[in-house]
Each structure stands twice: as structure tokens, then as C-alpha cells.
Amino acid sequence: MCMNSMLDKCVLCPKKCMVNRNKGEIGFCRSGNKIKIAKAYLHKWEEPPITGENGSGTIFFSGCNLRCMYCQNYYISELNNGVEIDTDKFASICLDLQEKGATNINLVTPSHYVPLIIDGLKMAKNLGLKIPIVYNSSGYESVETIKLLEGIVDIYLPDFKYYDDEYAKKYSRCDNYFMYTSEAIKEMIRQKPKCVFDKNGNMLEGVIIRHLILPEREADSKKILKYLYDEYGNRVFYSIMNQYTPVRMCKYQELNKRVSSQVYDEIIDFAWSLGIRNAFIQEEGTVSESFIPDFDFKL
Numbered sequence: 575m576c577m578n579s580m581l582d583k584c585v586l587c588p589k590k591c592m593v594n595r596n597k598g599e600i601g602f603c604r605s606g607n608k609i610k611i612a613k614a615y616l617h618k619w620e621e622p623p624i625t626g627e628n629g630s631g632t633i634f635f636s637g638c639n640l641r642c643m644y645c646q647n648y649y650i651s652e653l654n655n656g657v658e659i660d661t662d663k664f665a666s667i668c669l670d671l672q673e674k675g676a677t678n679i680n681l682v683t684p685s686h687y688v689p690l691i692i693d694g695l696k697m698a699k700n701l702g703l704k705i706p707i708v709y710n711s712s713g714y715e716s717v718e719t720i721k722l723l724e725g726i727v728d729i730y731l732p733d734f735k736y737y738d739d740e741y742a743k744k745y746s747r748c749d750n751y752f753m754y755t756s757e758a759i760k761e762m763i764r765q766k767p768k769c770v771f772d773k774n775g776n777m778l779e780g781v782i783i784r785h786l787i788l789p790e791r792e793a794d795s796k797k798i799l800k801y802l803y804d805e806y807g808n809r810v811f812y813s814i815m816n817q818y819t820p821v822r823m824c825k826y827q828e829l830n831k832r833v834s835s836q837v838y839d840e841i842i843d844f845a846w847s848l849g850i851r852n853a854f855i856q857e858e859g860t861v862s863e864s865f866i867p868d869f870d871f872k873l
Contacts, residue, residue, distance in 0.1 A: 577689035581607050586719050587639040587685050588754045603637040603686040608658040609694070610636040610687075612650040614667045616676055621813050621854045623777035624678065624708060624731065631676025631705070633667065635683050640712050641747040642735075643824050644788070651683060664694035668703050677776050678706040678729065685711060688719050695726055706778055714748055715758035723765075730762035730781045737797035744826070745788075756801075759783065769811055769852070782854075784813040787841060789831040796844050803848045812853040814845060 580586065581595035591601030598606065616629030624630050634647065636656030645651050659667075668679050684691055695707060706728035713732040734755055736742040742751030762781050769780030783802060787795050802812070816838040820830050842855055 577693050578607065580689045584686075585716070586688055587716055588714060588748070588750065589639050590716075603639045604654045605637040605686045606658070607690075608660060609664050609690050610654070610656040610658050611664075611667075612636050612656040614671065616671070616674060617680065620680065621782060621811075623771060623775055624680065624729070624782070626677025626776045627774070628675035628677060630678055630680040630708065631668070631671030631674070632680040632682060632710075633671075633684075635681070635687055637686055638683050638712070639685055639748075640714055642712075643745050643826065644818065644820065644829050646819060646821055647683075648821070661690055661694040661697060664691070665698035665701065665703075668695065668698040669701060672703055672705050676705060678708050679703070680708040680710055680731075682710045683712065684709060685715055685719065688722060692722060692726060709762075711758075713755035713758060714746075714751055715754060717757050717761045720758050720761045720765075728766070728779050729777055730759075730766060731784065732759055732762065732781075733784045733786065734759065734798050734802065735786065737794045737801065741788075741791065741794060745829070756805075760805075763806060763810060767809065769809075780811065782811040782813055784815060786815045786818055787833050787838060788818060788829070789833055790828040792837050792841055795841050799841070799845050799850065800848060803845075803850055808850065808852045810852070812845065812850055814842060814853055814855055816856045 583592050584595050584601055585592060589602045593599035593601040595607045611633055613634045615632060617632035618625055618629040620630045634650060636650045637654050638651035641652060650656055671679060681691060707726060708729040708731055709723060709727045710731040711733065713734050736751050739751055742748050766779050766781050770778045772778055785795060785798055816833055818833050824830055845853060
């Protein structure tokens with residue numbers, strides 16, 4: 575099966591727009607039939623086993639199947655700014671990042687380009703790409719698409735944003751977020767049931783689930799952590815994030831605030847009380863626009 579033909583009637587994500595991207599039709603993600611990226615570089619602010627010593631070889635894709643009102647990367651996710659490249663160029667970028675010493679290839683918001691990414695990664699691997707592949711996702715995924723990545727992706731790094739779908743609709747314009755994300759993560763863990771690290775502590779395989787705490791939504795955060803721990807215990811790693819940063823004024827006033835250190839500490843204590851031990855937490859100082867990449871379109 576030609577991967578590109580999957581764009582003839584696009585159902586790669588739960589939106590299932592069914593547009594023909596090969597004929598110029600545009601769906602919710604605003605993406606065409608070429609990979610579009612905004613930045614590729616060594617990123618040093620991921621979780622320690624993802625960052626490694628030299629940085630994660632991070633590729634930021636343009637477009638998104640969500641419209642999060644608080645998105646730090648809205649300039650590329652919502653406005654769809656970036657540079658179109660073919661799969662040959664994509665493979666070349668991956669190999670260049672490896673040559674620069676990248677710990678892994680970190681694909682950020684890649685859902686809507688999966689068939690093209692698969693072709694590019696196969697090409698790169700045939701040319702000598704050996705470092706792990708990280709699938710860094712909003713979590714709002716189709717299980718069928720995740721299944722296409724079996725044997726190609728080594729590390730899954732999904733978000734789990736919402737337990738209550740009311741917040742998903744309100745803040746991110748998506749339906750049934752919990753259902754799709756929980757099923758997608760189940761498939762990711764089926765593929766990568768164990769977390770494996772090298773002698774330097776760099777992750778080789780496994781799943782890290784991220785959760786960004788939102789202002790005034792700590793009850794939802796606790797529900798997410800309880801659900802995940804009840805399902806998976808410490809078979810996975812958790813990344814509990816306090817870096818929420820308002821980057822533009824929002825009509826929902828709670829999103830114009832930040833998460834206090836007291837609230838963050840309360841949620842970390844809750845996670846500990848559940849039994850969560852495999853977790854990454856953030857220190858104060860991560861709430862800063864300086865952690866938002868400069869999307870200069872330099873590839």
C-alpha cells in the first residue's frame with residue numbers, strides 16, 4: 575500500500591475530515607500532501623531521558639488536529655506557518671540531527687503527517703538512521719494510525735490533557751478526547767510495554783505520559799492521574815508539568831492565570847499518595863516564554 579494514498583480520504587485522526595489532501599482539499603489540521611515543518615534542532619528542555627547529553631533531535635510539524643486556546647506554539651499549530659519539504663528532505667534532516675549527536679528523533683505533533691513520516695523514516699533508516707524515534711503527540715489520536723507506527727516508533731510521548739470532555743470541547747475544540755486518548759495510549763503501551771534505558775539513562779523504548787496542569791482544573795488533573803495509575807501503575811512514566819504559560823488573552827479568564835506552586839505541590843502529593851513513583855516533575859522557573867522555541871524556519 576502506498577502511504578501517500580491514505581491522504582486521498584484523510585481519516586488519520588479522530589476528526590475524520592475525509593478530505594482529499596492529494597487534490598488540495600484542506601481539513602481541520604490545514605495540512606496538505608507534503609510535510610510542513612517549522613523547526614528542526616537539538617532541543618534541551620525535554621524530560622532528562624529524552625533530552626540526553628546533547629539534546630533531542632526535535633522536529634516541529636506545522637498544523638494540528640486541536641485548537642487549544644492556550645497553545646504555546648499556536649504560531650505554527652493554528653496559523654500553520656512553516657516550510658514544506660518532501661520525504662527525501664525529511665530523511666536528510668533526521669540524518670543531520672543524528673550526525674549532530676541527537677539522543678533521538680523527536681516528532682512533535684506529527685499525527686496528520688504519519689504516512690509521509692513513515693516513508694521518510696524508512697528512507698532514513700536505510701541510509702543509517704539508528705537513534706530512537708519519539709512520537710510526541712497531543713494524545714488525540716486514532717488507534718488505526720498508531721498501529722501503522724508499530725516497529726517504527728520506539729518511544730511514545732503523548733499528552734493526556736483532559737478527563738472531562740467538557741473542557742476538551744471548551745478549550746481545544748474536540749469531541750470525545752478522553753475516549754480517543756485513552757484508547758490510543760492503550761495501543762502505545764501494547765506496542766511498548768516496558769520502559770528501557772541505556773547505561774547513560776537515555777530512554778530507548780517505552781511510554782512517558784505527559785499531563786500539563788491547567789489553572790483552576792486541579793480536580794481534572796487528579797482524575798487523570800488516578801485513571802492512569804489504576805490502569806498502568808508504574809509500567810509507564812509520568813511527566814507532571816507546571817509550565818502552563820498564558821501567551822495570549824483568552825475569553826476564559828481562568829486561562830489567563832498561572833498555576834501556583836501550592837497547587838502544583840498538592841497534585842504531586844496526590845500522585846505520590848496514589849503510588850506513582852516513575853515520574854518527572856518540574857522545578858519553579860519553567861513558567862516562562864523563554865521555553866517556547868523560536869520558530870525561525872531554519873532546517
